[in-house]
Amino acid sequence: MSLTDFNQxxxxxxxxxxxxxxxxxxxxxxxxxxxxxxxxEDVTTHLLEALEPGDGINVVRAVLAELGDPADYAEAVxxxxxxxxxxxxxxxRTKRVLGLPYEFRVPTAERVASRWWDPSNPHVFVPRVFGIxxxxxxxxxxxxxxxxxxxxxxxxxxxxxxxxxxxxxxxPVALFAFVVISYAVTVASLPTRLPVHWNLAGHADNWASAxxxxxxxxxxxxxxxxxxxxxxxRDRPRLLRGAVTGxxxxxxxxxxxxxxxxxxTVAGVESVWLPPALILTSAFVAPLLVLTVxxxxxxxxxxxxxxxxxxxx
Amino acid sequence: MPSASDSWVSQIxxxxxxxxxxxxxxxxxxxxxxxxxxxxxxPELAITxxxxxxxxxxxxKSGVIDSSWRESPVGPPRKYYRLTxxxxxxxxxxxxxxxxxxxxxxxxxxxxx
Numbered sequence: 001m002s003l004t005d006f007n008q009x010x011x012x013x014x015x016x017x018x019x020x021x022x023x024x025x026x027x028x029x030x031x032x033x034x035x036x037x038x039x040x041e042d043v044t045t046h047l048l049e050a051l052e053p054g055d056g057i058n059v060v061r062a063v064l065a066e067l068g069d070p071a072d073y074a075e076a077v078x079x080x081x082x083x084x085x086x087x088x089x090x091x092x093r094t095k096r097v098l099g100l101p102y103e104f105r106v107p108t109a110e111r112v113a114s115r116w117w118d119p120s121n122p123h124v125f126v127p128r129v130f131g132i133x134x135x136x137x138x139x140x141x142x143x144x145x146x147x148x149x150x151x152x153x154x155x156x157x158x159x160x161x162x163x164x165x166x167x168x169x170x171x172p173v174a175l176f177a178f179v180v181i182s183y184a185v186t187v188a189s190l191p192t193r194l195p196v197h198w199n200l201a202g203h204a205d206n207w208a209s210a211x212x213x214x215x216x217x218x219x220x221x222x223x224x225x226x227x228x229x230x231x232x233x234r235d236r237p238r239l240l241r242g243a244v245t246g247x248x249x250x251x252x253x254x255x256x257x258x259x260x261x262x263x264x265t266v267a268g269v270e271s272v273w274l275p276p277a278l279i280l281t282s283a284f285v286a287p288l289l290v291l292t293v294x295x296x297x298x299x300x301x302x303x304x305x306x307x308x309x310x311x312x313x
Numbered sequence: 314m315p316s317a318s319d320s321w322v323s324q325i326x327x328x329x330x331x332x333x334x335x336x337x338x339x340x341x342x343x344x345x346x347x348x349x350x351x352x353x354x355x356p357e358l359a360i361t362x363x364x365x366x367x368x369x370x371x372x373x374k375s376g377v378i379d380s381s382w383r384e385s386p387v388g389p390p391r392k393y394y395r396l397t398x399x400x401x402x403x404x405x406x407x408x409x410x411x412x413x414x415x416x417x418x419x420x421x422x423x424x425x426x
Binding site for chain 2: 119120121122123149150151152154302303305306307309310
């Protein structure tokens with residue numbers, strides 16, 4: 001004899017069941033909706049079968065105790081789902097609108113960082129940690145280019161020496177310096193209106209005053225570089241520092257590319273391929289370079305540690 | 314009904330990947346791409362690098378396996394994985410559970426193609 005509805009239980013028992021299901025749902029709020037729904041359904045079915053009409057609170061408590069703590073239960077379900085990295089499983093965990101993946105829960109910085117650099121995941125395009133669309137997994141790119149093994153580092157950048165972090169920080173610093181110094185040097189000879197936008201043919205189609213052309217680029221490059229420097233000084237978690245440095249290289253790279261484009265146009269150099277080549281190169285190559293250097297130096301440090309350990313034995 | 318049985322098969326595979334990896338390492342220590350290639354040679358397991366590497370990271374974190382870089386006779390150094398004592402104990406538990414279940418199911422399936 002089983003239940004068809006929890007209303008067949010006395011009020012106190014029904015409330016205990018409802019509270020348990022709520023706790024499971026709550027504990028799974030971070031999991032994919034499909035997984036959470038399925039799990040709550042499984043627990044519900046189990047309880048309907050295990051209980052009988054009129055079961056008192058003590059019977060209900062015993063049945064619930066057998067299922068265990070709702071948080072542990074949810075964690076076990078989530079962990080078994082986390083192993084499944086097949087495209088279909090990732091797909092099932094991802095929320096979509098009009099076919100585009102989306103996520104609007106504010107992510108932790110660590111989660112963002114682990115999406116951008118995850119060499120163990122072969123997918124180059126990963127669903128955004130925040131917003132609509134995809135992020136680029138630079139780790140998968142580096143693996144495809146043969147620059148690093150998917151399992152080269154135990155923890156990303158954990159063994160990377162400080163000197164490598166400092167060296168990588170120099171890339172956004174250099175790009176920022178290029179923008180500021182080249183502005184300072186050329187500002188006297190620049191026209192009052194500077195190109196700030198280019199059409200698909202590579203011709204400038206919008207202009208602004210020299211200050212307005214320069215300031216936003218300097219701000220993007222400067223603030224992101226400052227953030228990277230700050231996370232280095234404050235000794236934030238390794239993966240986070242790498243990601244922030246990569247992000248600073250990305251923004252400084254774009255700023256430097258747009259500024260270089262401005263100077264090229266002023267000098268009379270225009271071409272169809274120049275805007276996309278400059279911007280794509282700096283936007284993708286700069287962060288890829290930073291993250292790969294951090295991983296390669298971390299890998300080398302791990303190798304040296306292990307080989308030295310083996311020789312001593 | 315391909316969808317229902319497909320998801321059942323993928324559930325089974327998901328459950329046994331870990332045991333498959335641990336048994337490979339029980340034999341001898343191996344490096345990452347060697348594990349992937351060996352598992353790939355068993356198409357019925359349908360395992361890819363994308364499944365194995367995150368699993369290795371998880372197993373290492375939980376102390377079931379350990380890894381270290383070693384000189385390779387050919388080419389650059391490689392990261393070799395091996396079972397820890399915990400891993401050996403876990404594998405033997407898994408194996409006895411698996412043998413028990415599979416023996417029973419084989420018995421129940423007798424006569425079914």
